Amino acid sequence: xxxxxxxxxxxxxxxxxxxxxxxxxxxxxxxxxxxxxxxxxxxxxxxxxxxxxxxxxxxxxxxxxxxxxxxxxxxxxxxxxxxxxxxxxxxxxxxxxxxxxxxxxxxxxxxx
Amino acid sequence: xxxxxxxxxxxxxxxxxxxxxxxxxxxxxxxxxxxxxxxxxxxxxxxxxxxxxxxxxxxxxxxxxxxxxxxxxxxxxxxxxxxxxxxxxxxxxxxxxxxxxxxxxxxxxxxxxxxx
Numbered sequence: 001x002x003x004x005x006x007x008x009x010x011x012x013x014x015x016x017x018x019x020x021x022x023x024x025x026x027x028x029x030x031x032x033x034x035x036x037x038x039x040x041x042x043x044x045x046x047x048x049x050x051x052x053x054x055x056x057x058x059x060x061x062x063x064x065x066x067x068x069x070x071x072x073x074x075x076x077x078x079x080x081x082x083x084x085x086x087x088x089x090x091x092x093x094x095x096x097x098x099x100x101x102x103x104x105x106x107x108x109x110x111x112x
Numbered sequence: 113x114x115x116x117x118x119x120x121x122x123x124x125x126x127x128x129x130x131x132x133x134x135x136x137x138x139x140x141x142x143x144x145x146x147x148x149x150x151x152x153x154x155x156x157x158x159x160x161x162x163x164x165x166x167x168x169x170x171x172x173x174x175x176x177x178x179x180x181x182x183x184x185x186x187x188x189x190x191x192x193x194x195x196x197x198x199x200x201x202x203x204x205x206x207x208x209x210x211x212x213x214x215x216x217x218x219x220x221x222x223x224x225x226x227x228x
Contacts, residue, residue, distance in 0.1 A: 036217075043116075043202050043219030044155070087155075099145065099168045100204075100217060102155035 004088045009107040012078045020073040020106055022088030027068050032091050035062065035073050036100070037084040044087065044102075047073065083110045114139065116205050116220035124226045130191040133223045137184050137205030143167075144186040145217065146178060149200040158201075161186055190225075198227045 005023040012018040024033065035047040048055055048062045050071070055062040061074040075082055087105040117136045125131050137144050145168075146158040157170040161180035178188040184205075190197055204217040 041221075043204070043222050044217075045219065046216035049216075099157045099160060099170070100147075100155075101157065102147075104154055 004090060004103050006086070006088050006103060006106045008104065009109065011109045011111065012075075013111050014080060015077050018075040018078045018082070018108065018110075020075075020086050020088075020108065021070065022072070023070045024088070024090055025069045027090055028092070030092050033062065033064060033068075033071050034089045034091055034100070035060070036087045036089065036102075037082075038087070038105070039081075039084045047086070049091075078108075078110045080110050080112060083108055116203055116218050118201075118203050118220040118223050120223060121221065122224045122226075124228060125193050126228050127193055127195060129193050130189060131193060131225060132187055132189045133201055133203075133225070135186045135188075135203030135205075135220060137186070137203075138207065138218055141205035141207035141218070142184050143206040144180055144184060145204045145206070146186070146188050147202040147204065148172075149202060149222070150198075155202070158188065193227045195227050198225060200224050 032049050032051050034049040036044040037047050038044040048057050048060050050062045050064055063072045085105040085107050087102050089100050116138055119134045135144055143162045145160040147155050148158055149155045158172055158176055159166055159178050160168040164180045175191045180186045200222040202219055202222045204219045206217050
């Protein structure tokens with residue numbers, strides 16, 4: 001699996017936007033970019049995923065660079081509940097491979 | 113729809129013992145994956161089962177095994193426990209949705225295993 005690089009930690013203020021970066025310079029053409037997050041004392045939860053185009057859902061937006069070597073997860077208005085570890089994961093498309101390879105992730109702290 | 117459930121939530125064992133953890137996936141999901149989470153190694157993939165067959169396996173010793181039943185419920189077993197097996201064990205299920213190339217994984221709350 002191609003590797004991803006994320007900052008160890010980031011800090012934000014409540015109700016402000018948060019941009020969480022992820023570098024994946026060895027991404028292949030068939031790799032999807034996924035984001036999961038893990039709130040304290042819980043299992044990870046799916047946030048969003050994309051291939052080439054920017055994606056939006058009720059939780060967040062995913063901005064993917066044109067060369068796909070980096071991406072940014074955007075939380076439009078951070079809340080205290082968004083404090084979590086955010087994982088950027090690459091997964092090859094096709095087949096039935098449900099294995100997720102987690103890195104260290106980014107610990108997001110949200111200040112009130 | 114009920115989420116992924118794992119039992120027990122907490123477990124304390126001693127070295128050399130064995131342990132069995134249980135996972136009930138979301139109704140209709142046929143894929144169940146297991147992960148180990150420790151402070152030092154983070155989240156690591158153990159194995160994945162689909163329709164009672166192990167389809168993927170991570171880099172763990174043979175002491176770690178699993179199985180899946182016809183109702184998709186899964187169990188994982190760790191024999192001859194070591195102190196380093198103390199971890200949060202997470203189960204995740206996935207289902208196939210028509211027209212989608214990717215199926216997100218839904219994680220349970222985990223079983224916290226402490227080996228003394």
